[in-house]
Amino acid sequence: MNIVICIKYVPDAQADLTFSESDNTTDRLGVEGLLSELDEYAIEAGLKLVEGAVGPDGAASTVTVLTVGPDRAADAIKKALQMGANAGVHVNDEAIHGSDAVATSLILAQAIKKIGIPDLVLTGMASTDGAMGVVPAMLAERLGLPQVTLASEVTVEGETVTIRRDGDLASETITASLPALVSVTDQINEPRYPSFKGIMAAKKKPVETWSLADLGVDAALVGLGAAWTTVESFAKRPPRVKGQIVTDEGEGGTRLAEFLTAQKFA
């Protein structure tokens, strides 16, 4: 079974996140970055699937991780390889900076075609920075694959993938024929830590770096200029002001009600 997992390098959510002054895009240079935590679940799911899979023809399974991002996104690939993925593909091109989800899905789709359509494309449920969660659907559409999203369980049997999607009121079991695209939630598993042997082994695993030209993607279709939306301006959230303390001297309830009315909460 061959699996491609789309992973993203994101600014560390623990850090002080901001936008770049020059073009209002997410500031990726001024902060430490890492592999998006939500993508670790996809990596774990992919590794589990191939560990459990014994192909009828005995053919070896390959888990390839794919990222679109700047130089430092190589760290996300490295982490995935340390966890156990077999190979990495890094699409890196100046022209990609500022791409929206539509452009990102185009680049990912072209890269996956170049890798070769696998049995399964896996993604996280959203990135921890953009958090739109639309790329999986767009990508499936571009590749013409069935999309089964938000899986909290995934199994593959023969030519069929089965997922469980947990909603507020019910759990759905959904099947699709392979090849397919599956996005997974943070409920699906407990991502493993890399092991020291994994760290050593990762050094020897192949990583390819492709430009837009390598993928035959027209640079005019991606990047900030091609984005369907733009951030006009941004402002830091004002610091929290000290709350007002009401000392109850018999009329506390009335004063609370007055406050809520004045703030239009009631």
Added chain:
Amino acid sequence: MPTDESQDLIDLTRQICAAQLAPIASAAEEAAQFPGDTFALLGRSGLLSLPYAEEHGGGGQPYEVYLQVVEEIASAWMSVAVGVSVHSLTCFPVAEYGSDQQRAELLPAMLSGQTLGGYCLSETQAGSDVSAISTRATASQDRSTYSVTGSKAWISHAGHADFYTAFVRTDDHPSKGLSCFVIPADTGGISFGTPERKMGLACDPVSQVHFDRAVVDSGRMIGAPGLGMSIALHALDSGRLGVAAAATGLAQAALDLAVSYSKEREQFGKAISEFQGLSFLLADMEAAVTSARATYLHAARLKDADRPFSKQAAVAKLICTDAAMRVTTDAIQVLGGAGYTRDFPAERYMREAKVTQIFEGTNQIQRLVIARQLLRG
């Protein structure tokens, strides 16, 4: 850090410590639970076998790197760091003195991360004085097995270990009559005493290990008969560095706690860290931790370069553990009354620091080692 991989290794260790060890350490110490799951996690992550050869399943890391991993673990959970160091110690005799066959047969399991070892040197009458060991191994007529009888004392991981690296008497000569065996824990005739009621390090279970005519295959004798004392002392040279690194990590944890508390606690209208009298205490703690770290790293680099390091290892053990004692005590002082309660880990750090001045050779014995080497020849 010598390589990118060693930096990644430290990052991995920090990540595991922050997410998996630090959050449960205090409660586990309070409950005196053996951290079996934690050792399993470290084993899976390859952190239980770092300083040994890759061909036998080790990480092939220099001591300089391995010890910094131990330091990181100690900052999060001292008992576990001590366990990692003890386990490394138990593998040392086979790795350094075992025959090729013994290394090929025994090391892969010992370094798999799935097993834990116990180091059986001390006895009730043989603490600092190893030559007083009385546990005895008697060869069978055809010399294919040995029968081991006697009691070892103070054994970390007793009852939890998968194998015991034991030093026992095969001859009456005080120092040249000891031999080293690696004994599987499921050997018949092994039993354990009640765990010692210790002052700290509650998650490191320590008790006596009794051998009653325990039959051990001759193939499990490591090195020549009579070489036991020499093997034990060489193993301790390296083991001491593990204790030194762990003590440094413990001191660092106490310092970090003291610094953060001092910035939050206000008296006389300002943070106590703004009083010079207190900030100088913190500065002395920092100087102690930094110099301790430099001392163990110096010894480690000598060892990694195949230079003599026994004296420097003894210096490191002495300096690092004394620093840990002082820094943890001062951390309590910085926290004031809060430091004296179990609501903060400072008092636990202090209780944990004390034992580092005692085990793997008391600090008096370290001075003896240093002075002997200094005055020799």
